Amino acid sequence: MELLLSVIHGHGLLAAFIFLLVNLSPSSSLSQGNGLPRMTSNIKEVLGKSFDYIVVGGGTAGCPLAATLSEKFSVLLIERGGSPYENPTLLDKKYFGFPFLQTDEFSSVAQRFISEDGVPNLRGRVLGGTSTINAGFYSRASADFIKRVGWDEKLVKEAYEWVESKIVFKPLLTKWSSAVMSALLEAGILPFNGFSWDHVAGTKIGGTVFDSDRKRHISADLLERGNSSNIVVLLNATVKNIVFQRDGNKSAVRGIRFIKSNGSINQTYEAYLSQPENSSQHGDVILSAGALGSPQILLLSGIGPRGHLQTFSIPLLLDLKGVGQDMQDNPGIPLIIRAKPEYRLPEPPQVVGIAKDFKFIVEGFVLPVSFNATTLMRVSIKLAFPESKGKLELNSTDPRQNPVVLFNYLAEEKDLRECVQMVQLVKKVARSRSIARFLGTKPRINVTSNPNELRNFCRKNVRTYYHFHGGCSIGSVIDRDYRVIGVKGLRVLDGSTLSESPGTNPMATLLMLGRYQGIKILKERENGSAFGSQQHP
Ligand SMILES: Cc1cc2nc3c(=O)[nH]c(=O)nc-3n(C[C@H](O)[C@H](O)[C@H](O)COP(=O)(O)OP(=O)(O)OC[C@H]3O[C@@H](n4cnc5c(N)ncnc54)[C@H](O)[C@@H]3O)c2cc1C
Ligand SMILES: *[C@@H]1O[C@H](CO)[C@@H](O)[C@H](O)[C@H]1NC(C)=O
Ligand SMILES: *[C@@H]1O[C@H](CO)[C@@H](O)[C@H](O)[C@H]1NC(C)=O
Ligand SMILES: *[C@@H]1O[C@H](CO)[C@@H](O)[C@H](O)[C@H]1NC(C)=O
Numbered sequence: 442m443e444l445l446l447s448v449i450h451g452h453g454l455l456a457a458f459i460f461l462l463v464n465l466s467p468s469s470s471l472s473q474g475n476g477l478p479r480m481t482s483n484i485k486e487v488l489g490k491s492f493d494y495i496v497v498g499g500g501t502a503g504c505p506l507a508a509t510l511s512e513k514f515s516v517l518l519i520e521r522g523g524s525p526y527e528n529p530t531l532l533d534k535k536y537f538g539f540p541f542l543q544t545d546e547f548s549s550v551a552q553r554f555i556s557e558d559g560v561p562n563l564r565g566r567v568l569g570g571t572s573t574i575n576a577g578f579y580s581r582a583s584a585d586f587i588k589r590v591g592w593d594e595k596l597v598k599e600a601y602e603w604v605e606s607k608i609v610f611k612p613l614l615t616k617w618s619s620a621v622m623s624a625l626l627e628a629g630i631l632p633f634n635g636f637s638w639d640h641v642a643g644t645k646i647g648g649t650v651f652d653s654d655r656k657r658h659i660s661a662d663l664l665e666r667g668n669s670s671n672i673v674v675l676l677n678a679t680v681k682n683i684v685f686q687r688d689g690n691k692s693a694v695r696g697i698r699f700i701k702s703n704g705s706i707n708q709t710y711e712a713y714l715s716q717p718e719n720s721s722q723h724g725d726v727i728l729s730a731g732a733l734g735s736p737q738i739l740l741l742s743g744i745g746p747r748g749h750l751q752t753f754s755i756p757l758l759l760d761l762k763g764v765g766q767d768m769q770d771n772p773g774i775p776l777i778i779r780a781k782p783e784y785r786l787p788e789p790p791q792v793v794g795i796a797k798d799f800k801f802i803v804e805g806f807v808l809p810v811s812f813n814a815t816t817l818m819r820v821s822i823k824l825a826f827p828e829s830k831g832k833l834e835l836n837s838t839d840p841r842q843n844p845v846v847l848f849n850y851l852a853e854e855k856d857l858r859e860c861v862q863m864v865q866l867v868k869k870v871a872r873s874r875s876i877a878r879f880l881g882t883k884p885r886i887n888v889t890s891n892p893n894e895l896r897n898f899c900r901k902n903v904r905t906y907y908h909f910h911g912g913c914s915i916g917s918v919i920d921r922d923y924r925v926i927g928v929k930g931l932r933v934l935d936g937s938t939l940s941e942s943p944g945t946n947p948m949a950t951l952l953m954l955g956r957y958q959g960i961k962i963l964k965e966r967e968n969g970s971a972f973g974s975q976q977h978p
């Protein structure tokens with residue numbers, strides 16, 4: 442399946458990358474961008490203090506949520522990684538994909554994990570979360586999805602627009618993206634819908650977080666939209682668990698316990714929720730630590746399946762069997778094309794093909810495979826509605842260690858059958874005349890056409906599209922207001938709450954959801970119904 446043309450050599454890019462890394466003196470790490478809230482790694486600034494809301498994880502959903510809550514309330518946003526604003530290479534499109542090449546156990550901005558399926562995967566460990574390292578393709582959820590989850594359509598639209606007006610752009614199509622676009626049309630993924638945020642069948646140009654100066658915009662930019670004097674951002678601090686108190690016969694959240702991300706697991710610190718006299722004035726700890734992080738923190742806090750918590754001697758707070766269940770990832774099949782030197786710049790996707798009744802999503806992108814600018818072009822396809830599900834469990838009581846995740850890719854017969862169909866489609870795209878014309882040679886894609894062999898091909902070549910989700914599902918872990926069932930003052934809001942990856946890609950909807958639920962919480966507080974009363978069962 443590999444098309445070998447020529448491998449690029451060059452040291453320029455490596456030199457630039459190293460220069461920029463070396464140039465970042467640690468002492469500059471606390472300088473601020475325009476309009477951003479106070480950021481600190483100094484634990485003393487929050488130790489023992491109280492806030493109306495504590496948002497755990499300064500990622501894709503966490504930043505818009507914290508910004509929105511800060512319009513009326515004091516907010517602590519706590520993030521295990523550092524600030525991306527100190528590292529210009531991170532926000533430069535030229536270096537898209539470079540963080541994936543440089544991962545370590547405790548400090549790299551991209552944290553690697555390998556699911557039990559054996560498929561390597563990634564998540565962000567930096568302010569902005571995975572939006573700081575991802576491919577930045579922006580596409581809204583379908584109207585159908587929004588109906589199914591029961592969100593308020595008007596508020597959803599306003600929340601998408603709030604995000605888009607600040608950090609989303611219309612891409613200038615590169616030659617490669619134009620070639621991919623033609624290839625999608627040639628493969629019959631029709632109609633052509635031009636530029637659109639919407640989830641519409643056919644081929645379209647989507648939004649991007651990269652602006653015309655090749656600068657990446659991230660969820661954390663949205664913090665500028667909040668009241669910065671009401672937010673404290675604590676960086677390089679990893680939340681270990683939630684601190685509880687009794688409230689009648691229910692457990693209520695008192696605050697959080699955390700460690701320095703590079704410190705000892707035994708040296709812990711705490712910060713608290715404000716304790717107003719009137720309990721309807723009470724805020725929440727909101728976990729926005731991602732599909733791996735949020736279920737992990739619940740488990741470390743004693744909220745999860747009893748038997749599993751016993752294995753790690755974690756005192757049980759609440760036997761909530763759904764925590765860590767229903768983990769899903771969309772099976773993806775990448776066809777790889779080695780590129781000529783003139784195409785050596787890494788390129789995120791700009792166009793997408795949405796085929797076969799929204800079942801298959803095709804994109805093309807260029808990723809670096811080394812710091813010396815060796816890139817691989819890929820045409821990649823994902824299965825949008827897989828049935829196979831897996832689970833997440835702890836592997837350690839250290840919150841910095843990855844939990845154990847199993848996605849069970851293609852375990853269900855239907856997923857395998859659909860994988861065979863989608864390989865046939867992506868092959869058509871990769872073998873199109875448009876791609877051949879772009880490459881100046883006919884691509885040789887060595888993929889069998891025998892359906893039985895294709896089943897094996899699928900099993901062997903299944904990869905992630907990086908849209909994994911689940912672990913804190915609505916109905917089993919949280920209610921429709923994203924409150925953890927059976928605990929007061931605790932919510933979850935991020936990719937762990939999704940039962941499918943919405944739209945073509947989930948980032949847009951997670952950014953939107955942070956804003957949307959923030960507004961809902963503000964309105965709820967105006968009504969004076971936040972804490973204790975009017976809860977869903
Ligand atoms: C390589 C890659 C490419 C992708 N490309 C696209 C794309 O082009 N378009 C798209 O729509 N989607 C894309 N995605 C998917 C999308 O980026 C993610 O689904 C989304 O960003 C997840 O958002 P989240 O808020 O759930 O979690 P995150 O954004 O990951 O945020 C979680 C945050 O919590 C922090 N955290 C975790 N645990 C703790 C703890 N214990 N204490 C403190 N902080 C903690 C993390 O450091 C992180 O900042 C891509 C993903 C990857 C990995
Ligand atoms: C570029 O990197 C690749 C993979 O790391 C390596 O095999 C190759 O020798 C490098 N080329 C040069 C010119 O350094
Ligand atoms: C925060 O962590 C990052 C990543 O490990 C590191 O580069 C940075 O220097 C740290 N900042 C502080 C102030 O500790
Ligand atoms: C921001 O918050 C501060 C402190 O609570 C308050 O004094 C100020 O009026 C707020 N600004 C806006 C624009 O709401």
Ligand SMILES: *[C@@H]1O[C@H](CO)[C@@H](O)[C@H](O)[C@H]1NC(C)=O
Nearest residue numbers: 687688689690691692927973
């Ligand atoms: C909890 O206490 C309240 C009043 O204190 C009572 O009405 C309710 O039945 C109790 N619930 C449970 C589950 O014990």
Ligand SMILES: *[C@@H]1O[C@H](CO)[C@@H](O)[C@H](O)[C@H]1NC(C)=O
Nearest residue numbers: 467482677701702703704705
């Ligand atoms: C953690 O990082 C801080 C700031 O960068 C540094 O001062 C401290 O020595 C580090 N601690 C450890 C244990 O590495």
Ligand SMILES: *[C@@H]1O[C@H](CO)[C@@H](O)[C@H](O)[C@H]1NC(C)=O
Nearest residue numbers: 703704705706707708709839
């Ligand atoms: C933390 O404490 C435990 C038990 O008290 C001890 O076994 C362990 O070595 C300590 N770890 C570190 C990193 O200090």
Ligand SMILES: *[C@@H]1O[C@H](CO)[C@@H](O)[C@H](O)[C@H]1NC(C)=O
Nearest residue numbers: 555557836837843844845846
């Ligand atoms: C679980 O922990 C063990 C021991 O530290 C380690 O060898 C293994 O790789 C971990 N598994 C995962 C999935 O991280």
Ligand SMILES: *[C@@H]1O[C@H](CO)[C@@H](O)[C@H](O)[C@H]1NC(C)=O
Nearest residue numbers: 442443885886887888889894
């Ligand atoms: C294609 O791949 C198959 C199996 O991997 C291999 O046996 C065959 O020789 C390859 N054909 C070409 C033309 O490379």
Ligand SMILES: *[C@@H]1O[C@H](CO)[C@@H](O)[C@H](O)[C@H]1NC(C)=O
Nearest residue numbers: 961962964965966967968970
């Ligand atoms: C606020 O109260 C009004 C009137 O009771 C109700 O219609 C509305 O749904 C409430 N809004 C929220 C967010 O609770």
Ligand SMILES: *[C@@H]1O[C@H](CO)[C@@H](O)[C@H](O)[C@H]1NC(C)=O
Nearest residue numbers: 719720721722967968969970
């Ligand atoms: C608590 O606050 C709400 C909203 O401000 C108010 O409607 C309610 O009367 C207060 N209750 C008490 C007991 O003070």
